[in-house]
């Protein structure tokens with residue numbers, strides 16, 4: 001497994017002291033990613049689930065194939081099975097049809113030189129046969145004779161050999177794999193109906209801010225609806241977490257502390273939004289610091305600069321903490337690039353970083369060196385069949401509309417300067433096939 005050897009008891013300070021350029025007030029995205037991945041450890045609690053309920057879960061065991069798949073040599077085509085003849089023994093193309101075999105109904109009987117058996121896809125290869133000719137290459141000579149164009153065929157053609165997909169005793173799926181539809185089908189093909197997977201993570205989340213209102217409340221002057229609650233709930237659900245909604249918490253230290261304690265006692269991870277900046281109402285920071293081993297970062301990135309990360313404690317319980325900024329787009333970007341990899345790592349995933357792919361920037365993109373910028377883009381194929389990307393327009397960190405319009409995030413690395421039209425950029429697509 002692709003896991004680092006960090007100790008779960010290591011304090012943030014110990015991890016950061018080993019990183020030569022660590023500076024919480026000007027932290028690169030790469031270093032924040034590194035600290036998080038070293039600090040977070042895989043959860044060791046697993047459960048056995050039926051494969052019907054295993055979609056999106058992470059395997060906690062290697063799956064060893066108990067059988068060969070396929071279990072017998074079989075035909076890849078509808079056609080005729082025959083033993084490829086020596087020209088001296090069988091000088092012409094005509095073969096006598098001595099029977100038929102269907103998938104699930106093996107042919108019983110002997111086959112001699114110059115004979116063949118009509119065979120359907122998936123049917124077991126009859127004893128004495130080693131080659132299949134597809135139906136469409138043959139010509140019927142009489143009711144019981146078929147002409148097979150031997151010169152167009154090689155011995156062994158159109159055969160699916162026993163064990164060619166998976167062989168008995170080999171690892172079919174490795175621990176840490178996230179189970180997708182193909183994996184569930186593969187498990188079924190091995191006759192495996194239950195698997196050991198990591199248990200779901202419980203993630204408690206709440207929004208902080210006196211200005212926030214729920215959708216069932218009236219919007220008083222100067223107030224806004226709490227949208228982070230909905231994006232967080234949706235992103236957590238997509239990752240297969242049990243999302244525990246704790247609503248809106250006022251900018252009040254006593255209420256905040258009680259909420260953090262309650263979250264910590266019931267969840268593996270606590271995510272908050274808002275209150276981690278340097279504003280006068282940013283009490284969240286002060287309460288977090290009081291409850292545990294928490295670092296307050298100013299990350300060289302846009303959007304998303306302020307963020308708190310660490311572990312908080314309440315009585316015998318502890319939980320990882322992500323104090324995300326308040327701005328809605330900053331919440332989503334910090335979630336996708338910091339929280340998501342941490343959650344995946346805790347679930348024992350092998351791949352925790354999103355796949356970045358190259359695209360051509362259609363227009364100029366302004367970029368300041370010295371920070372990583374995550375810009376919202378719309379990617380599409382141009383007439384030449386190349387992936388091309390344009391920005392969604394204004395990139396303010398409160399503008400959820402442009403996040404909703406986007407189909408990708410363009411990741412402009414730390415040292416990158418302005419991008420000229422026609423230059424390559426790297427991006428992460430929101431959606432794929434599965």
Ligand code: AMP
Nearest residue numbers: 207225226227228274275277325326327
């Ligand atoms: P803060 O980090 O608390 O200073 O918040 C930064 C900005 O994000 C402010 O404009 C807040 O009103 C806004 N904001 C904070 N929390 C939320 C939320 N849950 N939903 C929508 N906007 C929010």
Ligand code: MG
Nearest residue numbers: 208209274275
């Ligand atoms: Mg606030």
